[in-house]
Amino acid sequence: MASKDYYSVLGVDKKASADEIKSAYRRLAKKYHPDVYATASEEEKKKAEAKFKEIQYAYDVLSDPQKRAAYDQYGSEDGPMGGGxxxxxxxxxxxxxxxxxxxxxxxxxxxxxxxxxxxxxxxxxxxxxxxxxxxxxxxxxxxxxxxxxxxxxxxxxxxxxxxxxxxxxxxxxxxxxxxxxxxxxxxxxxxxxxxxxxxxxxxxxxxxxxxxxxxxxxxxxxxxxxxxxxxxxxxxxxxxxxxxxxxxxxxxxxxxxxxxxxxxxxxxxxxxxKPHPLFTRRGNDLMFDMPITVTQAVFGDTVEVPTLDKPVRMEIPAGTKNGTLFKLKGKGVKDLRRNAYGDILVTVKVDVPKNLSARQRNELRTYFDALDKNATYDDVERYKKKLKTLD
Ligand SMILES: [Zn+2]
Ligand SMILES: [Zn+2]
Missing domain, CATH: 2.60.260.20 (Urease metallochaperone UreE, N-terminal domain)
Incomplete structure (x- = not known):
């Protein structure tokens, strides 16, 4: 058989170990195995068969330490005489x-x-x-x-x-x-x-x-x-x-x-x-981000939360911050082995209104300026205090 480069046939390095050669061979042989092409066209079958034989032959040489040594030294598995x-x-x-x-x-x-x-x-x-x-x-x-x-x-x-x-x-x-x-x-x-x-x-x-x-x-x-x-x-x-x-x-x-x-x-x-449009699964828990309005965040609200079956009602308390996590116990996925259920984890994302009218902006500005003067934002206050401790 004409000597192709057996290493490149198997896609391995010249220094590849016996195990590497074996696993490369197994992978390729599976890929080009005639069974895989059972329903392919005659032309594809022929091609795969030729490739399959080439892989077999390369493996036959490279998996045999003597043949491999001869091939490495003389470029032919038959030694210096070659080909016979x-x-x-x-x-x-x-x-x-x-x-x-x-x-x-x-x-x-x-x-x-x-x-x-x-x-x-x-x-x-x-x-x-x-x-x-x-x-x-x-x-x-x-x-x-x-x-x-x-x-x-x-x-x-x-x-x-x-x-x-x-x-x-x-x-x-x-x-x-x-x-x-x-x-x-x-x-x-x-x-x-x-x-x-x-x-x-x-x-x-x-x-x-x-x-x-x-x-x-x-x-x-x-x-x-x-x-x-x-x-x-x-x-x-x-x-x-x-x-x-x-x-x-x-x-x-x-x-x-x-x-x-x-x-x-x-x-x-x-x-x-297939992915769910809303939920991301982590183990038996379902996570999702729920947008709420600033008004809902400030005054609180009762919202409907979708679950895997009927939606359930959830209380958002007044003064809920962005990123607050709510847990709906037992509304997640059933455990594969036990009769137990995961939770739904709702992370609140506060949305901010856009396209305000000039009048709305003015009124809000006056109102929020007054708010900012008092220590109403506890996270902001905490942050300011920390900043002062830095040198
Ligand atoms: Zn038969
Ligand atoms: Zn026999």
Missing amino acids: GSGFNPFGSGFQSSGGFGGFSDIFSDIFSAFSGGQTTSSGRQANVQRQGDDIELEMILTFKEACFGAKKEVSYSRIEKCPTCNGTGAKDASSIKTCTKCGGRGRVVVQQRTMLGVMQTERVCDMCGGTGKIIMDACPDCKGKGRVRKQRKVTINIPAGVDNGQMLTQSNEGNAGYNGGPNGNLILVFRV
Whole structure:
């Protein structure tokens, strides 16, 4: 394979650690995974597939300390000779297990067994082992009220299910399932590889059967031999009262089908709550700023305050200052876990009249000048006293 810059393919620095490389790889591989493009156009699919392979290959080189060292030193993972295929196949059956995509299937199926049919896990573990299916994460948009009061909502999404036609075997019928000739049904083969340190013998997943130990002669027409099919599913979700933005709800068993008869993964809903025009939520409390007139502030008033259901009446005492906080107990959001409610916190904002007539201005001026001469403004008086203590 032509040597692209593997580091830039994965978007990592030349000094990146093994962990950084792995996480960059996982992120990109998820992004370009064929499952993601299941409903895309053919052209988009092809592009994504090419990108996906490029990422796989770059990871294959950079995740292997020997290959990485060779690549760093010689610009080729094959060392100073470069470019040559390094596959050596002791079985001579024409199935090259190394060279281009050596080690690829292990990494690949570790993360995306959904795609490859789920035959293997990471190299240390047994293929064919039962394993839980992958989780599916879905974002769910809620109105502010739905989040506060809870709701029943239907979601529609696509997931991988066991193919009902072949019952997950991937075969057209029972007689088309044969034991793999390459591994003799073991699912793993011994491979020799020439490396910089000499010939190494390793065991890896059989690439002929993908680790299942079985070969399917005639594939199931519905799933094309994968044993798994993508299906649209509808589920009704009971959203509890009190959920907030970013919180998650898990619906067990509603995710992708398990591997080799393992249980399904989960469906994980991530809530996105639309903002309220008035209230800002903080925990179970609702905050908002309520404008009042100077007259209301000076003389006091009874005002109506909106809540999540009916408006309630609130007393504003005479002489209420700007920024005064009023608490309406228990009028906030229900706690997600207990039968308790938050409060509504009202901050009063005193508005000042504009567009006064000349006469109004004169009358107010005379009146306020008289007021200012007395110690009627206690905050202003306190402030003046403090100023005097400064040097
Ligand atoms: Zn099938
Ligand atoms: Zn095999």
